Amino acid sequence: MTIPSHPSGSALRERMIEDMNVRGFTEDTRRNYIRCVKRFAAFIGRSPDAATAEDLRRFQVHQTESGMRPPGINSSVSALRFFFTVTLDRPDLSRRLAIDHQPRKLPLVLSAEEVARLLEAAPGPKYNAALGTAYGAGPRVFRGGGAQGDRHRLGTHADPRRTRQGPQGSPRHAVAASAQTAARLVAGGQAPRRDVPRGWLFPGRNPVIPLSSRQLNRAVHAAAEAAEIRKRVAPHTLRHSFATHLLEQDIDIRIIQVLLGHAKLDTTALYARVATNTIRTVMSPLDRIKLLTEDETRPDR
Structure with missing residues (x-):
């Protein structure tokens, strides 16, 4: 028996959803985990709570031989580990x-x-403001976030649909908006309005609907082509650039970790490998000793 797609069709499925809700998993994570467990159940041909160690081994062999890439395999591992450890209590x-x-x-x-x-x-003031904000604040997925607070800070909105938070719904801090960012928002007609407290910061063609990720992605590709940038640019590239350029400005990596919403410092540390300006300015300890020695032997000392 597989996990039914209908919410009321399986107590096991409902139990797993409850376990994820208690831990604050996002809707996307919940949906992905359920999909992975359902795929596993279909593979073994019976309810996943009756699975054996051999079933798990065969499933992983099947995933590898079918050409599934590492991110997909690891996503299944995370989902199944949660299912067996938390929902079934079978670590x-x-x-x-x-x-x-x-x-x-x-x-x-x-x-x-x-x-x-x-x-x-x-392509236009609105997208100029959206891309400028994506680079100036480094959000994960820029999707029409709601505005709150004063005009110098990019805040979050009480409605979870209007912000992109960290993994599992954890709130993330936003960097203070620069004067340039504020000017871009005004120029794009996106300045927060006091009479629309729950309005979208970047509305789509219909002001009731936010600017979608697909629309922003198209705008980035169009801008990259017009600017003759040969790299494969995507909206997330602006987030990577935001973090790397902060590191090159000697901003503490732990502050960058907080701004990016990373749970682990190792994730943020990856940017140190691409911060070429920072790497070039690093002085060898041997050279530093030489400079200190020369300074001590100067005749004017």
């Missing part, structure tokens, strides 16, 4: 699941000059 089975460890790819980053060209080539 012995979850230990049978193996993560596919792959070296993380370095993020694609634009130079400051390329960011300037990209913003200049944005």
Whole structure:
């Protein structure tokens, strides 16, 4: 028996959803976890609570042989580990699941000059403001966030649909909006209105609906082509550039971690490998000793 798609069709499915809700998982995470467990149940041909260690081994072999990429395999592992450890209280089975460890790819980053060209080539004031804010604040997925607070700060909205928070719904801090960002918002006609407290910061064609990720993605591609940027630019590239450029400005990496909403410092530390300006300015300890020695032997001392 597989997990039915109808919410009321399976007590097991409902129990797993309740467990995820208690832990504050986002809707996307809940949907993905349920999909992964349902796929596993379909593979073994019976209810997943009757699974054996051999079933898990065969399932992972099947995923590998079918050509599934590491991110997909690891997503299934996370879902099944949660299902067996939390929902079924059978951690012995979850230990049978193996993560596919792959070296993380370095993020694609634009130079400051390329960011300037990209913003200049944005198709209209609204997209110029949206892309400028995406680079100036570094949100994960920029999707018409709601405005709150004064005009110098990009706040979050009480309605969860109007903000993009961290994984599992955790709130993230936003960097204070610069004068340039505020000017872009005004120029794009997106300045927060006092008479519309729950309005979208970046509305779509219909002001009731927010600017979608797809619309923003198209705008980024169009701007990159117009600016003759040959890199494969996406909205998330602006987030990577935001973090890397802050690091190159000698901002403490733990502050950048908070601004990005990363749970682990290791994730943020990846940007240190692409912050070329910072790497170039690092002085060898040997060279530093030489400078200190020369300073001590100067005749004017």
